[in-house]
Structure formats: C-alpha cells, structure tokens
Amino acid sequence: MSENHDETAGMSEAELARHSEKMAKKKQAREKIMATKTDEKGLVIVHTGKGKGKSTAGFGMIFRHIAHKKPCAVVQFIKGAMVTGERDLIEAHFSDLCQFFTLGEGFTWETQDRARDVAMAQKAWEKAKDLIRDERNSMVLLDEINIALRYDYIDVNEVIDFLKNEKPYMTHVVLTGRNAKEELIEIADLATEMELLKHPFRSGIKAQQGVEY
Known part of the structure; x- marks a missing residue:
C-alpha cells in the first residue's frame, strides 16, 4: 500500500478535494523553485x-x-x-x-x-x-x-x-x-x-x- 493511499484512507470527498488542492499547490511551488535552478558547475x-x-x-x-x-x-x-x-x-x-x-x-x-x-x-x-x-x-x-x-x-x-x-x-x-x-x-x-x-x-x-x- 502506498504512502499516499495511507494518507488519504478514510477521507471524505470534501477532504480528498482539499488534500488534492493542497498537493497541487505544493507541486506548483516545487516546480517554481526548480525552474530557478539552471546553473551547472563542478562540485x-x-x-x-x-x-x-x-x-x-x-x-x-x-x-x-x-x-x-x-x-x-x-x-x-x-x-x-x-x-x-x-x-x-x-x-x-x-x-x-x-x-x-x-x-x-x-x-x-x-x-x-x-x-x-x-x-x-x-x-x-x-x-x-x-x-x-x-x-x-x-x-x-x-x-x-x-x-x-x-x-x-x-x-x-x-x-x-x-x-x-x-x-x-x-x-x-x-x-x-x-x-x-x-x-x-x-x-x-x-x-x-x-x-x-x-x-x-x-x-x-x-x-x-x-x-x-
């Protein structure tokens, strides 16, 4: 059983909708941060x-x-x-x-x-x-x-x-x-x-x- 499934098990439809919206916002914020990471260098x-x-x-x-x-x-x-x-x-x-x-x-x-x-x-x-x-x-x-x-x-x-x-x-x-x-x-x-x-x-x-x- 996946971690995400465990997290949402037993949620109502309204709670699932709020959870999906929250995750979508996190994904958007993550993608915005990643878009700024464009440089490469030897570390x-x-x-x-x-x-x-x-x-x-x-x-x-x-x-x-x-x-x-x-x-x-x-x-x-x-x-x-x-x-x-x-x-x-x-x-x-x-x-x-x-x-x-x-x-x-x-x-x-x-x-x-x-x-x-x-x-x-x-x-x-x-x-x-x-x-x-x-x-x-x-x-x-x-x-x-x-x-x-x-x-x-x-x-x-x-x-x-x-x-x-x-x-x-x-x-x-x-x-x-x-x-x-x-x-x-x-x-x-x-x-x-x-x-x-x-x-x-x-x-x-x-x-x-x-x-x-």
Missing part, C-alpha cells in the same frame, strides 16, 4: 563523520558516472593493498571509463613509518592533481584523503588552494574520510556528515565482504 563534495558510508557514497557517484559513460577517476589514499569489491569491478570491467589508483599503504600504526606514509600520501596527491587537471575526467574521487589531511600528511591549505584555483570549472571532486578539516568543509559545495548510531564491530562482528569491502 567540491565532502563526505565525513564517524558513521559508515563515506566511501560507499563516493563510489555510488563514480558508478553513476560510469553508467552515463562519463570518464572519471579514483585515488585511494589509505586503503593500500586491501582488496575491495569496487576496485576489482572497475578494473575488470570499466577501466576504459574509470582510472583507479591505490597509493596508500594503510595507517601509520600499521606501517610504523610516518615518513613513508607522508611520502605515499604526497605521491597520491600529485596523482590526484594530474587527474583533476585532466578535463576529460568528469569526476575524481579522493578516497580517505581526509585522514591524510587530519594527520598532516598533506597540507590542507595546499589542497584548498588547488581546488579553488586550479580545478576545472566543470569537474566534480569528492573527498571522503572522517574528521574533515573545517577549512575544507567551508569551501565545499556539498558536505555531508555520516552519523554513527550503531556499529556491528561493537558487537564483535568483523568487517565483511560485500558490506565493508
């Missing part, structure tokens, strides 16, 4: 927060680009050699539309070598800049770059300056990872914070294929 999009879904949301947009035959690219800053379903799928079937680079080696507590982590993050950032500058790419996903920024592997001011002054006007750039810097959120066109309500890890459940990777 700076930030997905952050302690909740799950930041990278997943970014990859959702990458797959939309692929579905629309729009060239795009992904740079992973932290995940390193970890196998992910997204990377396997893109490299196996969509490498002609999406370039994929995994340049991180995990977290410092895994590598135990901050200098190496910084070097790898810098290398990933240089690749990211090249991909963003290439106007053939409609979107570039910088997966987990916020973590690299949080630990100062990359200077946030350099990233902001590049996005403001060198990013092509129509190129979308998506930056994921928890603890996004306030300066980055400030310049973003779209910023979303994923809020953690519950997590299976707290119940002793490990990361699972098809859910986390």
Whole structure:
C-alpha cells in the first residue's frame, strides 16, 4: 500500500478535494523553485563523520558516472593493498571509463613509518592533481584523503588552494574520510556528515565482504 493511499484512507470527498488542492499547490511551488535552478558547475563534495558510508557514497557517484559513460577517476589514499569489491569491478570491467589508483599503504600504526606514509600520501596527491587537471575526467574521487589531511600528511591549505584555483570549472571532486578539516568543509559545495548510531564491530562482528569491502 502506498504512502499516499495511507494518507488519504478514510477521507471524505470534501477532504480528498482539499488534500488534492493542497498537493497541487505544493507541486506548483516545487516546480517554481526548480525552474530557478539552471546553473551547472563542478562540485567540491565532502563526505565525513564517524558513521559508515563515506566511501560507499563516493563510489555510488563514480558508478553513476560510469553508467552515463562519463570518464572519471579514483585515488585511494589509505586503503593500500586491501582488496575491495569496487576496485576489482572497475578494473575488470570499466577501466576504459574509470582510472583507479591505490597509493596508500594503510595507517601509520600499521606501517610504523610516518615518513613513508607522508611520502605515499604526497605521491597520491600529485596523482590526484594530474587527474583533476585532466578535463576529460568528469569526476575524481579522493578516497580517505581526509585522514591524510587530519594527520598532516598533506597540507590542507595546499589542497584548498588547488581546488579553488586550479580545478576545472566543470569537474566534480569528492573527498571522503572522517574528521574533515573545517577549512575544507567551508569551501565545499556539498558536505555531508555520516552519523554513527550503531556499529556491528561493537558487537564483535568483523568487517565483511560485500558490506565493508
């Protein structure tokens, strides 16, 4: 049963008429607002927060680009050699539309070598800049770059300056990872914070294929 049917169930004819009139006015107002939204531009999009879904949301947009035959690219800053379903799928079937680079080696507590982590993050950032500058790419996903920024592997001011002054006007750039810097959120066109309500890890459940990777 549809939500609209539930809302109107049991209404009299007069009430149904008033409801229809109310909905028609809402539709008219909505269409009037939408008619003013005519501009297009490449967006700076930030997905952050302690909740799950930041990278997943970014990859959702990458797959939309692929579905629309729009060239795009992904740079992973932290995940390193970890196998992910997204990377396997893109490299196996969509490498002609999406370039994929995994340049991180995990977290410092895994590598135990901050200098190496910084070097790898810098290398990933240089690749990211090249991909963003290439106007053939409609979107570039910088997966987990916020973590690299949080630990100062990359200077946030350099990233902001590049996005403001060198990013092509129509190129979308998506930056994921928890603890996004306030300066980055400030310049973003779209910023979303994923809020953690519950997590299976707290119940002793490990990361699972098809859910986390």
